[in-house]
Amino acid sequence: MLCTTCRTRPVAVAGGRCTTCAALRPSPRDGLMTATPAPTQEGLHLLRSPEGLAKAVVALLVAVIVADVSAVAAGLNTRGVFADIAGGDLEAFGLTTRADLLNQRAYSLQLLTLLPAAVVFILWFRRVRLNAEVFDASQQTMKPGWAVGGWFVPVGNFWLPRRVAGGIWTASAQTNTDGSWRTVSHAPLNLWWAAWVLDLLFGRYASRKYERAELPQEVVDAAGLVVASDVLDIVAAVLAILFVRRLTAMQGERATLGAYPLSTRPAGPGGHHR
Template sequence: MLCSTCRLRPPVTDDGRCLLCAGPAGAAAPMPPAPAFFAPQQYLRSPEGLAKAVVVLLTVVAVADLLAVAAGMNVRRVLVAGMTDDFATYDEAEATLADNLSGAAGVLQTLASLATAVVFIIWFRRVRLNAEVFDPSMQPMRPGWAVGAWFVPVANLVLPRRIAGGIWTASAQTNTDGSWRSVPGTVMNLWWGTWVCSLVTSQYAARRSWKAEQPQELVDTAGLVAATDAFDIVAAVFAILFVRRLTRMQGERAALGGYPLGTQGAAGRAH
């Protein structure tokens, strides 16, 4: 639509005239309001349900590791028994069964670990977003790194722990008088230390296992793999303690009030 008088410019007045044709009266004509843009509101969302799922899956991982240890030691036993008489009385059927049990345990480990990793990262992102509400100044990296940091080669041995430290500090409950209260990060450090050690040792054991050809090498690697599986159980236990402790800390911090609540309620009110 153009000005009803000059047919050259867009109208700005109620009677359809442009700014020039309307004269001084048009100068005071109200202009359409500019659209307003608002930063998205940060809300607390309960990590309790995700934490329970992570704990259950970590328990499954520990059980799968335990079965893998038993299967690995059985493989080692069969190999050692065969080596005693230079495999003269080696039982092929028993060896095949031992290999099949070891393979089944390995598949269970892989499936359990993948499912746990997915749910754990979702939980980790949830507590990181809550930490942004509690105290963004304590966060060393942006929220998106709570997911991305796990997929950066080599750096994923450091960055997630750095992010976890910021979450831990921001989630520490303040005292009743409003003063800051620090919470020792022993559980967090044990979780991260055992996880990194488990990851490194399992990679080393896998490489040794792929290269093993001689009977004695197979025996040694079977014992090494069983030992790394046993250590993975320890890492899973510390991971459970870390998840439960941090989730409880966020619930205590949210219970102090004064934070915006999301559709799922505050972190401390969904227990």
């Protein structure tokens, strides 16, 4: 029978573990996942399960999607009202107050859901980054603090979090049971990041067009852009859910395999092993 931690050496002690794993990887305390802690300049990092935070992130992102759907409905209503006005229906002017009220309520709901979702997402992102330090610190090109700070750097937040996420993804990729490296597609990470950046840029553009619209037809065109940005926000939220769930699952799988064999780490740029 093989060790339940490394799956390569025979069981030698109670708990189904070999002598090496029993010495190097003591039994985890509550909330910790099994792995060898990695000493760093910031102290000793221990694996902590991101599962609870991941569930919270997913729930909050679902709330964001619901808020975005309400915003799409409000935007389509506004577009319809001003399309009637642009077509010469003067009675439609009486509907503009209600349309504005629906937009304000939808916007408030978006803020109420987006802010907590962003906070919990960053907490989850920091957790998986610290875990990645344990899995393979050599794959991390930026210090753990950037998992939080990178989101607040003007302009830099368009690529710094993606750089951090790339290191996390690579370090969290599950190895095979014999210790050899298994390639994991970066598609969930790349699709989420591309959608998030596009949503951020297009959303700002649509908001500015709507704020500057004065004539009825200009409002119709701008409202259409805002609706499109809300739809894109829904797509980005769905891709974020897939990314969070996949990376969380990867870290759970990776934690069961113990430390990486140095000889089987993936080759870095130029074909050299790190």
